[in-house]
Amino acid sequence: MSRKPLEPVQVVRQRRDDALAALVNGVPYIRYLGIRFDRRGDELTAVMPFDEKLIGNPFLPALHGGVTAAFLEVTAIIVLSWSLAWERMENGSRGIDQWDPAHLPRIPKTIDFSVDYLRSGLPRDAYARARVNRSGRRYASVHVEAWQDNRARLFAQGTGHFLMPSQKTEPQAAPKTAAPQ
Template identity: 70%
Template sequence: MKKAIKRSKPEPVQVIKHRRDAALKSLVSAVPYIQFLGVEFDRRGDELTAILPYQEMLIGNPVIPALHGGATSAFMEITAVIGLSWSMLWDHIEDGVENADVMPRLPKTIDFTVDYLRSGLPRDAYARAFVNRSGRRYASVHVEAWQDNRQRIYAQATGHFLMPQSNE
């Protein structure tokens, strides 16, 4: 049975997009290591895709050449932390409550396990985070990373995170 709710007129799309993009930008631009690696985020609705644009400084084995495993692992950890924070923030952003200038506290990594399936090629990499469980204190997040072909993931990771506490 539908309840008779008085709906206010939907906000103009530009207003919504601006608010979402501003919230994402304040989250991402505040972290120096994200800037150092050059990681960017593409947002479609609430779905984020992290992008690691290729740079020579990401190379670990110059002979092959291949991306450094540590660069891939850092890229996936960034994807997990931002993805988890974003999923926590989303409802606030939609309510229009979130002040885009206020940087929320980030979840802390408890453990992170990386599975390297293929060597990283010297080109852009992409990743998406899947929040499998998000409780009041702990969260479990899985990340998949790929390069040219979405079906051929080159690395995946799973990690546990400590959620930021409001009384901290």
């Protein structure tokens, strides 16, 4: 029983950061909202720095309800995708070299998303974390919490259901439709 030698920390860190970047950076809408993801091990925190264009009520002022919904949904999808990617990455079934933008893993599709607005979003940076409550072969259920100044005072939370991407992502895996005559 020979164990594989432990990889140097820089190699591991680089692989994880690259995998996360591949998931996040390719999505124009995430860039438009200005959302980025901080990583501690496998835990992600979404960060949405305040910007004028995110305002929905200029008199208060407050974040747009749609922005809050989008922030939660983006966080749910990335955290769910990341949990799938993490598993494959850490099990070594897919090398980081296969994470290039042309062969991104398929993204889970939102079936429904429900947002609970707890207080108005202030003109401040916002943060969110998601927990995957159930991740099956076909469906997943994800809960998200978002806060601003104070972690204990959530300004919104949400729950969504997602359709999982099919396992086969290899382009050469052609559909086996042998059309028997």
